[in-house]
Amino acid sequence: MRAAFIRTLVELAERDPRVLLLTGDLGYTTVEPFSERFPGRFFNVGVAEQNMVGLSTGLADAGFIPFVYSIAPFAALRPYEFIRNGPIVHRLPVRIVGVGGGFEYGANGVSHYGLEDVGVMRVQPDLTLIAPADHEQARSALLATWNVPGPVYYRLGKDDRTTVPGLGGRFDPGRLQVVREGEDALMLCLGAIAAEAVVAAGALASRGVSCAVAVAASLNPAPVDDLADLISRYRLAVAVEAHYTNGGLGSLVCEVVAERELRCRVVRCGVDRTPIGIPGSTAHLHRRHGLDAEALVDRIGRELGRPRR
Amino acid sequence: MLVPALAGPIRPSVESAMTPQTPITGRAIRRIVLERSYRAGVGHIGSSLSVADLLAAVYDSQLKHPDVRDPDRNRFILSKGHAALALYAALYLKGWMSEEQLASFCTDGSPVGVHPEHTVPGIDFSTGSLGHGLSIGAGSALGARLQGARRRVFVLVSDAECNEGSLWEAAMFASHHGLANLIVLLDLNGQQALGYTRQVLDLSDMPGRWRAFGWDASEVDGHDVDRIVSAIEACDGLSGPPHVIVARTTFGKGVSFMERQIKWHYWPMSEAEYRQAISELEDRS
Numbered sequence: 359m360r361a362a363f364i365r366t367l368v369e370l371a372e373r374d375p376r377v378l379l380l381t382g383d384l385g386y387t388t389v390e391p392f393s394e395r396f397p398g399r400f401f402n403v404g405v406a407e408q409n410m411v412g413l414s415t416g417l418a419d420a421g422f423i424p425f426v427y428s429i430a431p432f433a434a435l436r437p438y439e440f441i442r443n444g445p446i447v448h449r450l451p452v453r454i455v456g457v458g459g460g461f462e463y464g465a466n467g468v469s470h471y472g473l474e475d476v477g478v479m480r481v482q483p484d485l486t487l488i489a490p491a492d493h494e495q496a497r498s499a500l501l502a503t504w505n506v507p508g509p510v511y512y513r514l515g516k517d518d519r520t521t522v523p524g525l526g527g528r529f530d531p532g533r534l535q536v537v538r539e540g541e542d543a544l545m546l547c548l549g550a551i552a553a554e555a556v557v558a559a560g561a562l563a564s565r566g567v568s569c570a571v572a573v574a575a576s577l578n579p580a581p582v583d584d585l586a587d588l589i590s591r592y593r594l595a596v597a598v599e600a601h602y603t604n605g606g607l608g609s610l611v612c613e614v615v616a617e618r619e620l621r622c623r624v625v626r627c628g629v630d631r632t633p634i635g636i637p638g639s640t641a642h643l644h645r646r647h648g649l650d651a652e653a654l655v656d657r658i659g660r661e662l663g664r665p666r667r
Numbered sequence: 668m669l670v671p672a673l674a675g676p677i678r679p680s681v682e683s684a685m686t687p688q689t690p691i692t693g694r695a696i697r698r699i700v701l702e703r704s705y706r707a708g709v710g711h712i713g714s715s716l717s718v719a720d721l722l723a724a725v726y727d728s729q730l731k732h733p734d735v736r737d738p739d740r741n742r743f744i745l746s747k748g749h750a751a752l753a754l755y756a757a758l759y760l761k762g763w764m765s766e767e768q769l770a771s772f773c774t775d776g777s778p779v780g781v782h783p784e785h786t787v788p789g790i791d792f793s794t795g796s797l798g799h800g801l802s803i804g805a806g807s808a809l810g811a812r813l814q815g816a817r818r819r820v821f822v823l824v825s826d827a828e829c830n831e832g833s834l835w836e837a838a839m840f841a842s843h844h845g846l847a848n849l850i851v852l853l854d855l856n857g858q859q860a861l862g863y864t865r866q867v868l869d870l871s872d873m874p875g876r877w878r879a880f881g882w883d884a885s886e887v888d889g890h891d892v893d894r895i896v897s898a899i900e901a902c903d904g905l906s907g908p909p910h911v912i913v914a915r916t917t918f919g920k921g922v923s924f925m926e927r928q929i930k931w932h933y934w935p936m937s938e939a940e941y942r943q944a945i946s947e948l949e950d951r952s
Contacts, residue, residue, distance in 0.1 A: 398813075409836035412802020413809065416820075419792070420810025421738065439796060440833070444803065447793050448785055 359514040359550070360388050360457050362493035366500045367425060368392050371399065376421060377504075380414060382407045382428040384457075389427060411437040414452040415444035423451045423504070429463065430456035430472025430513060438478060445509035446484050452509045459489060459513040459549050460600025461633075461643035468637075472513065473629050476548065477605020479511045480577050486531070487578035489513040491552040492520060494527030495535075495575055502529055515550035522552045525573060532579035534588060540570035543658055544592040546585070547573050548599035548607040551649055555598045558654035569658060574607055585611060586618040594661055596625045600649055603628035625661050627654060691727045691760045693720035693892060697921050697948055699756035699769070705941040707773035709781060713919035713931035715753035717856045717889075718823060721914055724895035725821055725852065726757040735763055735789045741818050742791045742807050746800025747825035747854060748782040754790070755779055763789040798831025800824060801851065805841045808849035808909070819904050823852045827859030830868050835880065841909040842881030849909040850902055851882075854889065856918040860932050877911045889914030922947055 364379075368391050371377040379392045380401045393400040403410045407428055414424035426433065433456035434441075445452035456475055463470035479487045486506055490496035496514060503510055524537030537552070538559050545555045552573050559569040572588060574581055589595045589611070597608035608626030615624055629647050636646055644650040648657060696719040704712050725743065732740035745754050755772065758764040764779075764787070771777035778786045782795030794800050804822035811818045828834060841849050855873055857864050864870045874884035887898045895914065902910040918932075919925030922944040936944065 401809075403840055404836075406836035406840065408798075408833040409802040409805070409840055412799060412833070412837060413806035413840065415792075416803040416806020416808070417810045417813075418806075419803075420807055420814065422810055422813070424806075440799060440802070443793065443796050443799055 359490055359493045359496040359518060360516055361518040362497045363455065363500055363512070363514055364388055364391055366497045368395055370500070370504055371396055374423070376423045378417060378422050378424040380410050380424055380426045382410050382426070382432060384428050384432070407432050407436040408440050411440040411444055411452065411454070415440070415448065415450060418445060418450035418452050419448065423453065425453040425455055427455045427457070429470055430459050430475045431470065433457070434472070434475035434479060434511065441509070442482065446482055449484060449508045451507060453504070454509065454511045455514060456511065457514045458516055460515075460551065461640045462516045462550070464640040464643055465637050468632065468634055471633065473600070473602050473633070474605060475511070475513055476577055476601055476607070477609070480605065480610070482578075484508050485578060486510040488575060489549045489577060490529070490575050491525060491547065491549055491573045492522045493518045494521055495525055495529050495573070498527045498529040499575055502531060513549065517550055520550070520553050522573065523556050524571070525552070529575055531576050532581055533576060534581045534584040535573045535575065536570065536588070537573055538569070538571040540568040542568045543570070543594040543596060543662060544588060545569060545571045545596045545598050545654070546607060546611055547571060548597070548601060551598055551600045551644070554644065554649065554651050555654060557651035558658070561651060561655045562658060565659070567659065567662065574610070577607070577610065580610055582614055585614045586620065589615060589622050590620050592622055594625065594658070595622050596627055596654070596658055596661070598649065598654060599628045600644065601628050603630045623661070625657065627657060689727070691723045691757060693723040693890065694921070694948065694951070695760055696723055696753050696756040698945070699759065700752050701922070701936075701941065701944050701948065703752055703755070703769065703772045705936050708935045709773050710931070710933040710935045711749045711752065711781065712934075712936065713858070713925050713928070714747065714750040714825070716920045716922060716925065717916045717918050718747070718750045718753050718854050719920065720890045720892050721823060721852050721854060721895060721916075722753050722757040724892045724899065726761055727892070728896045729819065729821065729899060730761070739816055739818050742804070742820045744792050744800040744804050744820070744822045745783055745794055746804075746822050747797065747828055748794030751781060751783040754783055758789040761789070797825070797828040798833040801834050802837035804849055805837045805846060808841070808846040809844060811848055812846070817848075817904070819848045819850060821850050821852060823854065826853060826855045826857065826864055826870050826873065827867070829870055829873070829876070838877065838880045838882065845907065846909045847907045848904045850899060851909070851911040853911055853913045854916050855913050856916045858918045858927070858929060858932065862929060874911070874913050877913070881908055883908045883910045884913060885910070886913045886915065889916035890920055921951065
């Protein structure tokens with residue numbers, strides 16, 4: 359996603375001289391298409407994320423559209439207060455790009471995981487929050503949102519090859535994208551883990567369980583109406599996210615179910631403990647936290663077998 | 668804490684401190700600070716008195732744009748946002764804030780609060796969280812350079828604010844990129860919320876610290892407006908390093924019982940203290 363995002367950003371920068379790119383000394387082999395094409399509009403600010411966001415606040419006030427780039431926790435968490443008191447409070451078009459949402463920096467350990475970025479960003483009412491599920495959607499999401507008036511947080515994955523079957527690069531702010539139809543249960547997915555959910559839905563189908571899959575890439579504006587409409591057709595809705603179970607998509611789903619008084623059981627498949635002491639590959643971590651296709655199949659099978667309360 | 672209401676109305680100002688005037692003086696700012704903080708029952712008085720002459724200098728000599736929304740205006744960032752009342756006073760004396768708006772300080776529904784918000788015309792950026800303003804200022808200065816504009820960016824920081832690592836992130840960036848159009852006014856009053864800076868975190872040789880970060884640093888009496896203006900005018904805004912003017916100030920300047928007293932970082936005045944403070948200010952005229 360990150361390479362597709364930067365390629366698309368280069369296209370936008372060709373059209374609009376206001377587009378700048380700042381990095382906190384990250385993005386080796388990723389940011390070069392921009393830095394080489396626009397050396398005067400690219401700034402490696404050093405390992406200083408708070409300053410990077412503060413700089414962007416001043417630049418946006420001067421009329422620019424600065425994109426700031428780092429790994430998700432360094433982009434979202436270290437400068438969080440600067441994001442809040444800067445572009446959010448001043449409603450300026452700063453774009454925060456957090457790469458590697460979830461466990462994508464697997465072996466690098468917990469310092470590099472993005473497990474609460476959506477949660478902390480989602481609470482900000484005046485921040486657009488986008489978490490694409492694959493590189494095609496990352497491109498369309500950027501094209502749809504790069505020029506919105508206020509700030510945006512983009513949560514990107516690193517994978518630039520895998521696509522989510524059925525998604526076709528679709529994106530609409532405030533909407534869900536259904537990628538697979540089904541009748542017995544509904545999986546609602548945040549980010550690149552959607553591909554795993556589609557695999558799980560295929561495996562469930564071979565067992566005679568029909569499971570729909572939808573992608574929620576626009577978290578703010580939240581796809582509240584689409585969620586309510588879709589969830590109301592199912593007795594089981596399963597949120598799937600490489601994110602803490604509190605604060606992310608699963609919480610959003612619970613909010614919609616409660617506020618719209620829907621009769622649907624919600625299961626949140628996410629990370630429910632601080633992942634220390636078990637670094638490894640992304641696949642390993644998904645497995646350990648019940649997020650790989652096999653674990654999702656087991657979980658949904660179990661949940662459907664439970665008697666309704 | 669609320670102070671008791673005055674038995675009678677506050678006497679009209681002896682001088683026309685409530686009327687826009689030129690030149691803007693630190694004394695006029697101080698009078699407004701005392702009046703408005705007393706009426707609102709709000710503290711941060713000592714900090715506001717500390718920066719009064721710095722604000723008088725910069726607003727009188729550098730911020731002359733006719734329209735507070737002019738995109739090419741010089742920018743001013745009060746990074747030590749808790750001294751906002753002094754900034755409101757400067758804006759009022761400049762004619763950019765109405766008397767009605769100034770009088771609404773810290774009243775329900777007013778945007779004129781303890782810390783400045785950009786929704787108030789004349790306030791370029793909302794501040795209040797220390798260590799934030801310089802990075803915004805550096806971005807603003809970089810933006811001006813990218814646009815080929817000659818505008819300058821002034822950032823007023825406190826000495827205690829230099830405790831914040833983010834300030835030094837911005838300082839490194841500004842010198843590395845030669846942001847000559849960026850001027851920091853550093854209010855060196857030696858105090859912070861809970862103690863003296865030398866006791867909390869020693870900040871000695873402040874100019875040397877900034878020079879080590881690649882800045883042009885000068886020192887000035889922070890209550891001598893002419894010297895502050897001269898120091899600003901001596902800054903090359905087109906080339907070379909960014910500038911810091913280390914202004915030696917007295918916390919609570921102008922009110923004897925507030926000067927260098929930690930209490931007056933937060934404390935509001937009683938009626939007796941207010942009347943004494945006003946009296947001292949008038950006696951010094």
